């Protein structure tokens with residue numbers, strides 16, 4: 100799916116016109132190059148000089164032959180050869196300078212673009228991420244930036260080199276060999292028009308082949324992922340047939356494409372090479388009539404080769420530029436997004452933190468504005484109090500905590516912390532006082548110590564150890580040969596659910612926030628792990644205002660107050676004892692249900 104998306108984007112790029120708006124967004128991205136413009140100028144000068152030096156080559160090569168016939172204006176073979184070697188040397192030096200300086204410009208400016216994009220991404224609001232796929236966003240930093248890199252380090256230089264070769268080459272040809280050049284240029288239009296027509300059709304056919312191949316690959320992916328189902332239904336032969344039918348389509352499209360590719364090659368052989376034969380025929384005729392020298396013949400042929408190659412090169416560069424304009428437009432769009440934090444003239448600070456109040460809070464998710472998830476929530480939590488949010492799955496428990504963290508804004512109503520509307524606080528000021536132990540603990544690729552100190556990056560190892568001890572994590576961490584330096588995350592040691600939770604608890608203990616959100620894990624741990632995690636949580640909750648998103652009622656008997664959510668409203672509230680006695684109450688029913696299940 101994600102791949103299909105990427106292909107669509109690439110296909111769109113191919114159709115993109117290199118127009119004013121596109122070039123403008125490309126140039127806007129160019130502001131990242133500005134700090135390195137000194138290098139760029141050196142690179143451009145080297146490039147121009149190396150292109151000109153290259154054009155000196157055909158001239159002198161012809162002169163060398165003429166020198167053998169004593170027709171090189173009095174220069175000897177050796178003198179012309181030394182000049183030729185000199186030009187080659189200059190060319191080599193300029194080429195080195197060009198590549199080195201262009202690499203310097205492209206690598207550094209692309210690093211700046213990547214950092215700017217990443218910085219933008221991490222500062223965007225949660226709703227932004229919900230509207231987009233992660234794959235799509237990462238491809239901004241990877242593929243789109245790579246596309247710019249290709250252009251900055253190679254295509255741009257190539258474009259200028261080819262353009263200089265083409266323009267200066269044709270001018271020189273016209274000056275030195277006007278008749279021959281006009282004859283050669285006359286063959287151009289047929290070649291160019293023919294190549295464009297064929298090229299377009301072939302691209303269409305190759306897209307068709309790619310699409311059918313992508314479809315065939317999907318079959319392989321699906322069946323391998325669902326291999327159990329295939330086997331359970333003994334559908335191996337059916338799937339093989341499905342795959343080979345899909346491949347038959349691929350073959351049909353590919354062969355059709357090959358027919359036109361073959362025709363293009365025949366066209367090129369006959370018309371292009373025929374054109375060259377014609378030009379050489381004309382040149383040979385002029386030579387036989389002694390109108391031009393043998394050296395002229397060689398110079399002219401080499402020049403024509405260079406000019407012809409630059410025409411072909413420019414075609415390829417045009418399609419590169421189309422893709423780059425697509426990439427730079429997407430990068431510019433992302434960089435133009437507004438940050439999560441909008442500026443506030445007078446931000447308040449939290450002096451004494453603890454009391455929390457939700458007052459008549461209504462809320463719909465930005466991606467589903469028609470469905471009201473919270474329909475008037477009122478909650479009062481006093482400093483140090485521990486409350487639990489209870490309700491069936493999807494009743495809005497996590498949404499309440501997301502609003503407290505200001506991931507989203509309520510559509511109606513206010514949320515106050517210590518009497519201050521959280522919208523009047525800077526996000527950093529609000530969030531630094533809140534700690535979370537989530538349901539699914541994500542550990543970042545790094546050491547255990549780094550993972551624990553995520554909420555307090557400057558913590559000392561002793562502080563980290565103390566937090567781990569309180570979180571009941573010290574023992575298992577010290578059992579690893581590398582202790583706190585043990586690498587976890589995707590490429591490191593795999594920790595069990597209970598161990599990951601204790602790391603998250605240590606992380607929260609170290610952060611030492613006044614307000615705590617505990618999203619209780621749904622997957623149950625074995626009795627021993629459960630006890631270790633519960634003890635660690637009890638330690639963490641001490642003296643902190645705590646909101647528990649409760650999934651298993653057994654663990655919340657000790658809380659001070661319980662809010663029971665249903666249908667976006669608080670339907671019941673009270674202590675465990677109040678609620679469990681209530682006849683036909685939601686809470687008492689839930690209790691009974693859980694009791695019966697366990």
Ligand SMILES: Nc1ncnc2c1ncn2[C@@H]1O[C@H](COP(=O)(O)OP(=O)(O)OP(=O)(O)O)[C@@H](O)[C@H]1O
Pocket residue numbers: 229464466467472490491492493494495496497498499
């Ligand atoms: N990011 C989102 N975008 C759109 N709708 C959402 C989003 N997150 C949750 N919802 C919807 O909002 C409602 C409340 O979800 P919420 O996650 O707050 O429930 P919950 O009580 O925490 O559920 P659970 O116990 O399963 O975690 C659900 O109907 C859910 O489908």
